[in-house]
Amino acid sequence: MSPLELDFDSCYRAVSARDARFDGRFYTAVTTTRIYCRPICPARTPSARNVRFYRHAASAEAAGFRPCKRCRPELSPGDPGWDLRGDLVGRALRLIDDGAADERGVAGLAQRLHITERHLHRLFVGELGVGPLAVARTKRLLLAKQLLTETGLPVTEVAFAAGFGSVRQFNATMRETYGFTPSELRATAGPRAAEVAGAASLRLRLHRREPYDVEGVFAFLASRAIPGLEVADHTSYARAVPGGTITLTPQRGHIALDVTVDDTRQLARVVARCRRLLDLDADPEAISDVLGRTSLGPLVAARPGLRVPGAFDGFELAVRAVVGQQISVAGARTLLGRIVARAAAPGGLFPTPDHLLDTDLTGLGLTNRRIDTLKDLAARLAEGQLDLDGGQDPAEAVAALLDVRGIGPWTASYIALRALRDPDAWPTGDLVPNKRMAALGIPSDHIERWRPWRAYAALHLWSSS
Structure with a gap:
């Protein structure tokens, strides 16, 4: 199998x-050691004649390379280019991260995207050199590697x-792909694996791209925390998730995720959604390269690493948006807290559409009209007419x-x-950005100059108001 076309000299x-800007964008495979690494690997740089470059870890593994134990590819941030494109492969990768292929297989993944399994496979091979099944397998293996390395979770639970689907499958796949068993x-x-004991409670590291505006992200989430569902301040964020709770705490170079769940099969989804919530995979250098050269330059310089906080659940975010129409953030929090209390969903969760x-x-x-909007929105999601968690084309x-x-x-x-994680979405009709632009003397036609990073x-503009 030949590696996906990448510019060799640039890579x-x-x-x-060891340029951190490229971490997660490609992987370096060394033919003499049969190991693949992140661009930031501290090992000695291999000779150019002995390396190949792959766009995805699954592509490297399919070519017979194993992940490096020093730089640990399982800790790489995601490639933000897929969100920027928003195409079928990008949406499929998001759903795979969310566990869709584990739950329903590749056939179910294709059905979620409203295409045939054959077409999905063809798209993946064209983009990554491997099919979606190989990508899902690599995702499982890398998460397992992180759990085995960082936690004391029993091998069966890992x-x-x-x-x-079974411990036997896990052992066989890891030995076949990596050359060693989970126990080995x-x-x-080392001792790190024994630091966290128990099957239900554990801590993982979520790595991020630097710079990262920790204070801005956590302040944003804290100001919008729903009573009864979330507890947050400038230094931590906690919430109920299906079967348990999570707490996110910023640390040097990463975010600590403390998670307690009844069913560890939910863990992959929790990790993926936490990454999206905190916008950990964004490329701040690429964003500032565009916005910093425009009339927004002073704001960009004042807030390096600014992120767009995402959503733990698409429906929850949609309800927040509807409830928050034309009222203050504090007022929306109050109403949302009442909805959560009235719904009384099991485990203190945000209510599902049903x-x-x-x-x-x-x-x-x-208002009655607002209630009608929420009910109509819930009905459309419950009936599958609308997908706000990655399955549907953003447009x-x-x-x-x-249409609601x-x-x-x-x-x-x-x-x-x-x-929907559209990096170019612009809040049409929002008064705050418009007023801030007027105060800064920024003409309205400059909005077009901010593509593809208008979000x-x-x-x-919001954070500087």
Whole structure:
């Protein structure tokens, strides 16, 4: 199998410089050791004649390379280019991260995307050199490797947490792909593997690209924390998740994820959604290269590493957007807390679409029209007409949102900005960016100059108001 076409000289220069900007964008495979590494690997730079470059870890593994134990490819941030493109392969990769292929197989993944399994396979091979099944397998293996290295989770629980159907399958796949068993890997991990004991509670490291605006992200989430669902301040964020709770705490170079879940099979989804919530995979250098050269330059310089906080759940974010129409952030928090309390979902969770449809929302301070909008929105998600967690083309999802009575351009674009992870979404009709632009003397036609990062431009304007 030949590696996906990449510019060899550019990749090799990045590896020689250990350039963190390229971390997660490609992997370096060394033919003499049969190991693949991140661009930032501290090992001695291999000779150019002995390396190959791959766009995805699965491509390297399919070619017979094993992950490096020093730089640990399982800790790489994701490639933000897929969100920028928003195409079928990008959406499929997001769904694979979310566990869709583990739950329903590649056939179910293709069905979620409304294409045939054959077409999906052809797209993946064309982009990555391997099919979606290989990508899903690599995702499982890398998560398992992280769990074996960083936690004391029993090997049996690691197998199911990573998405394997059985311990036998887990052992066989790891030995075939990596050349060692889970127990052998754990034996070489050192004392760290014993730091966290127990099957239900553990800590993982979520690595991020630097610079990262920790204070801005956590302040944003804290100001919007829903009573009864979330507890947050400038230094931590905690919330209920299916079967348990999570707490996110910023650390030097990474975010610590403390998670307690009844069913460890939910772990992969929790990790993926936490990464999106905190926008850990964004490329701040690429964003500032564009925005910093425009009229937003002073704001970009003042807030290096600014992020667009995402959503733990697409439906939850859509409800937040509808409830928050034309009222203050504090007022929206109050109403959302009442909805959570009234719905009384098991485990203190935010209500699902079906649960919200069965909940009486009168007497909470919502107008009848707002209630009708929420019910219509919930019905469309429950019936599969709308997908806000990655399965639907962003433009189609926005069009479907605009078809809901009570959802206009601002609400739809806000949902696209945070739930659909569209980096170029612009909050049409939002007064705050418009007023801030006027105060700074920025003409309205400059909005077009901020493509393809208009979502980040909006956050700069919001945060500076």
